[in-house]
Amino acid sequence: MGLKTGLGRVARGFNTGVAALLEVPVLGPLMGKGFVVITYVGRRSGRTFSTPVNYRRKGNELLIGVAMPDKKSWWRNFLGEGGSITLHLNGADRRGHAVARRDERGRVMVKVRLDEAS
Template sequence: MNLLQRAARLVNTVVSPLARSGRLGPMTEIGYVGRRSGREVRLPVAFLPEGDGGVIRVELPDRKTWWRNFTGEGAPLWVRVAGADRPGHGVAVRDGRQVRVDVRFG
């Protein structure tokens, strides 16, 4: 685990409860099962609702690995919206240096 990942883990521990509460504007929590570990992962993200789903923009994507769980055909996930977990499907899209995860609720 590199320094950025360790720092992110610490920050996520503090930010996750606030994101779940809905007090951080566009911040919310997502959850998914890791493609390699098979473990449930929860983390705070900035989620921008759009149509019947939304977009998660990935900051510093080359230094993060979580979004790779959604490459190719994507994977199931849930997003905390208005205090409830909504199941959906996320697909990572890379455009040059930028990465986003497109989410569609189902």
């Protein structure tokens, strides 16, 4: 197994573990203050993906900082005009619109505006 393949398996295992912990009755609400599972449709594949991410919330907006963005691709689905996203937030699915921006230092931030009706 190559290093890249091994790291991918570790990342998938970590993501699966975090997503599961978010559903645990006592631990989930505590972790949910900083983690959320996002679901989106891939821009090229058309497949649906879900992954846990770390976030900060300001009212009806969530900010997702993408650590090591060049090693990840999910955020690219939200470049330009952005796209639809679903977040499993506080035990319920909320829809929103996400837009990714890369700054001059290469850092990536995804801003999500939650829909009022969801």
